[in-house]
Amino acid sequence: MNDTKEKISMLPQGRLYVPNFPVIPHIIGDGCGPDIWEASRPVIDAAVSKVYGSERGIVWRELLAGKKAFDILHTWLPDETLAVIRECLVGIKGPLTTPVGGGIRSLNVALRQGLDLYCCVRPVRYFDGIVSPVRHPEKVDMVIFRENTEDIYAGIEFPAGDEESQAFYAWLQEKHPEQAAKIRFPKSSGFGIKPVSREGSERLIRAAILYALQNNRPSVTLVHKGNIMKFTEGSFRDWGYELAKREFGAHPIGGGPWVQLPGGLVVKDCICDAFLQEILLHPADHSVVATLNLNGDYCSDALAAQVGGIGISPGANVNYVTGHAIFEATHGTAPALAGKDVVNPSSFLLSAAMMLRYIGWGRAADALERALAKTIALGQVTADLAEQRDNATMLGTRAFGQAIISHLSA
Ligand code: IPM
Numbered sequence: 405m406n407d408t409k410e411k412i413s414m415l416p417q418g419r420l421y422v423p424n425f426p427v428i429p430h431i432i433g434d435g436c437g438p439d440i441w442e443a444s445r446p447v448i449d450a451a452v453s454k455v456y457g458s459e460r461g462i463v464w465r466e467l468l469a470g471k472k473a474f475d476i477l478h479t480w481l482p483d484e485t486l487a488v489i490r491e492c493l494v495g496i497k498g499p500l501t502t503p504v505g506g507g508i509r510s511l512n513v514a515l516r517q518g519l520d521l522y523c524c525v526r527p528v529r530y531f532d533g534i535v536s537p538v539r540h541p542e543k544v545d546m547v548i549f550r551e552n553t554e555d556i557y558a559g560i561e562f563p564a565g566d567e568e569s570q571a572f573y574a575w576l577q578e579k580h581p582e583q584a585a586k587i588r589f590p591k592s593s594g595f596g597i598k599p600v601s602r603e604g605s606e607r608l609i610r611a612a613i614l615y616a617l618q619n620n621r622p623s624v625t626l627v628h629k630g631n632i633m634k635f636t637e638g639s640f641r642d643w644g645y646e647l648a649k650r651e652f653g654a655h656p657i658g659g660g661p662w663v664q665l666p667g668g669l670v671v672k673d674c675i676c677d678a679f680l681q682e683i684l685l686h687p688a689d690h691s692v693v694a695t696l697n698l699n700g701d702y703c704s705d706a707l708a709a710q711v712g713g714i715g716i717s718p719g720a721n722v723n724y725v726t727g728h729a730i731f732e733a734t735h736g737t738a739p740a741l742a743g744k745d746v747v748n749p750s751s752f753l754l755s756a757a758m759m760l761r762y763i764g765w766g767r768a769a770d771a772l773e774r775a776l777a778k779t780i781a782l783g784q785v786t787a788d789l790a791e792q793r794d795n796a797t798m799l800g801t802r803a804f805g806q807a808i809i810s811h812l813s814a
Pocket residue numbers: 510512513701704734
């Protein structure tokens with residue numbers, strides 16, 4: 405087989421070319437990562453072969469990152485890892501340890517920024533049989549589009565008392581004395597910079613609107629804290645409405661600011677603190693959510709908890725222009741559970757289903773999700789879920805994977 409043929413690539417018309425046996429790089433991850441990978445790989449391969457027989461299959465290629473990379477290569481994120489994903493476009497990763505001290509703040513953030521994966525896509529839905537803290541978890545069916553490259557995640561911060569902080573304060577005093585006067589304890593203040601651009605906001609909101617259109621979703625909610633942060637979060641909202649009008653022909657409804665696209669899709673907005681109430685009180689009113697990086701981080705966990713799915717929520721980091729995408733387990737490394745065959749691999753598996761859908765293997769994605777949902781509904785679950793409900797059969801990580809395989813149907 406010709407090498408380039410085996411790689412997924414971006415066609416000139418902006419569509420993915422996916423060979424029948426694509427090379428897909430994967431990062432096993434730290435802590436419980438190996439338990440999850442060993443249980444999940446057979447499930448993903450089985451879902452593909454259930455639907456496509458021997459016509460299609462994934463050629464897995466392991467890449468190093470995190471502690472394993474550090475132990476072997478003395479670097480947390482080898483250049484080769486980024487280079488191979490850059491070349492192969494699509495990859496999947498387990499949880500990674502955040503290195504303590506030194507250069508990289510977070511490997512997850514470094515991967516997102518290194519490949520300019522500007523959309524963090526996190527679907528949140530309820531699975532039958534999961535115990536939730538709310539009465540109607542099934543009313544939650546949202547897909548979060550979280551901006552993934554800007555906001556305070558740019559990581560530009562200066563600690564209290566250092567030269568930069570003092571220089572910044574001195575500059576502010578000189579240029580904007582009235583602003584400088586608002587800083588209550590200047591000598592002991594750290595400073596952080598929150599960049600939010602029009603381009604960055606537009607590409608994220610555009611992706612959310614396109615997703616809503618393609619998936620017949622009724623609305624996109626722009627979630628922001630623009631009442632306080634006018635020129636970052638407020639601009640995000642304004643740019644979103646302008647984009648909906650300019651690129652999608654939306655017109656104001658109810659006297660604005662909400663707008664509606666010709667096909668009926670509504671674009672509305674909600675201030676982030678109110679949104680956290682909304683998801684509890686009126687979850688059915690929100691479908692696709694477009695928000696900034698930090699709000700997206702908070703809202704994803706709150707929503708995941710609401711469906712009881714904090715450990716089973718999938719995620720994707722995508723650049724829809726270049727085609728680069730990394731799918732990931734959204735939970736941490738759970739080092740205390742590592743190697744014990746007890747953790748729940750569902751977050752990784754559901755991320756793999758998102759990946760299969762992304763490369764156009766939607767039937768395999770559906771098969772995997774259906775089998776996983778059935779396994780959970782039957783109460784054949786890992787310890788985290790078994791503890792919460794009666795009549796569950798507690799399974800180890802691998803056995804849970806095998807149970808899913810036994811429920812696969814094409
Ligand atoms: C997430 C995580 C990460 C984030 C951490 C691990 C850096 O919470 O993916 O939501 O803050 O983005």
